[in-house]
Amino acid sequence: MTDSTTGEGLILNGLTKILGGRVIIDNLHLAVKKGEMVSLLGPSGCGKTTTLRMIAGFLIPDSGNITLNGNDVTLLGPEKRPSAMVFQNYALWPHMTVFKNVAYPLKVRKLSKEEIVRRVHEALEVVNLMHHKDSRPGQISGGEQQRVALARALVQEPDILLLDEPLSNLDAKLRVKVREDIRNLQRRLGITTVIVTHDQDEALSISDRIAVMNSGRIEQFSTPQELYDRPETEYVANFIGSLNRIEGDYQGGKVIPGTGVIGIRPEDVLFTQEQTTGSYPATVTLVVPRGHFSEVYIKRDDVELRAFISVDVPKIGDQGFARVAKALIYQDSKLVRVD
Ligand SMILES: Nc1ncnc2c1ncn2[C@@H]1O[C@H](COP(=O)(O)OP(=O)(O)O)[C@@H](O)[C@H]1O
Ligand SMILES: [Mg+2]
Structure with missing residues (x-):
């Protein structure tokens, strides 16, 4: 449970972010429970990526704070936070092998060679890619590249996994399969996850709860069923379902x-x-x-x-x-x- 007594999970408390002279995120509150999978759902430009970047530490909010498992991380850089992010375009290094791509964050942290090998192999097993460890990103499919990006996040053993539209570069059929893979993995590892999407089907099918966003604010934060049955605003009713x-x-x-x-x-x-x-x-x-x-x-x-x-x-x-x-x-x- 996320509450002030245990402090577990992720809490966004009154986040505001101004970019290019505009209020992009407007006094946003959100509490994600430990082990929960939460989607940020909304149309393009509503502030999903900006919110995720603040959780990851790539952007510092202008006001408000972020706590993770009871610790205030608002001002910590990304490498100091127990979070790992998978970017929309995967951001793999084309000249490095799959192994080296996944090992990279551990090398940056200067872990021993043995520890790196052990953890990279573990992560590649989790995403079923051991057989491609010596391939380069250009030699594997889009779905496999997506799993490399996921392994590179998981290898860091983060307290929270952040996914920015991780399926948007996959074709429709693969998207459904990979989203199920991600959901199963998330459940098995019990890892707290925030996933950004503009696709209501995706959000409804994989989330414990969905935060529906509109112009830098959260309109409603509920379970998929509750959002569908009791959309609290016309905006949510129109966004979810017909x-x-x-x-x-x-x-x-x-x-x-x-x-x-x-x-x-x-x-x-x-x-x-x-x-x-x-x-x-x-x-x-x-x-x-x-x-x-x-x-x-x-x-x-x-x-x-x-x-x-x-x-x-x-x-x-x-x-x-x-x-x-x-x-x-x-x-x-x-x-x-x-x-
Ligand atoms: N660095 C920036 N400078 C100015 N405006 C930005 C910057 N980054 C994002 N924005 C604007 O903030 C709004 C929200 O962007 P974003 O969080 O990427 O939306 P989403 O991920 O929901 O599509 C958009 O209007 C975008 O143009
Ligand atoms: Mg985005």
Whole structure:
């Protein structure tokens, strides 16, 4: 647990960073528990890398502080912190072998040759790359290069692992495999990890908790399920998953023209042949197959809704009844009610 009594884990306390005369990080608070995997999720330019660089020690905040396992590390340089970072472009040295790339941080720390060999071999085993120890980065695949970068971080036996969009240079299929590898490794080693991503699928699939960022601030910090079920702001609701966004008020399953905003997840729009409580006459206006489900546009007299339907998919022109199973009600962009 991260709390003031044990001081374990990572605590970012009111971090602010000004770059180029602009406030890039704005009074940011975050507490990561020991052994936890947390994502910083947000669109490009929202300040994810800047935050990670402050945690790693490559940037010093203008105000606020950072504690790691109870120690204030705010002003320590990267080599003095028990953290290791994997950069977006891996930053491997092309002229060095895989072994030498991984050994580098230990050489800098002037460990004995035997210790270096032992730890590098261990790290290469962990990422399954022993057979490539004498290859150069240019001779191995992107996924393997990514694992070299990971081994170079793990070899330092850090208290906290920092990953900046580690999968963005991989193709879609490999990305899913490597993210599972990273997650399994993280669980097995029990290493506290902060991973930066702009990809909601990636964040939802590998994180214990996700910090959704918007313009240098954290909008919500919750488990994947909680973020999906109870997005506290319209921004989070739009960023995580899909949403029907309707202006109006919502009563008894009906949309009433008004001032608020109603958010309805497409899988919460139900279409049936029989009328049930809270369902209203509706017509199917469009069906778009999406593989394991279909996107179905349904016109109810009050509004047109997009539904995700995977069994008994209706056809264009079908008439029936549509019911909204769950609606998120926002006022001034803040969640006020779930109906
Ligand atoms: N050294 C810098 N000088 C000025 N602006 C910067 C600097 N570094 C980053 N920024 C700006 O800070 C904002 C956040 O950048 P960054 O943390 O890299 O975002 P993200 O990683 O979320 O895409 C961007 O608008 C970027 O242009
Ligand atoms: Mg970035």
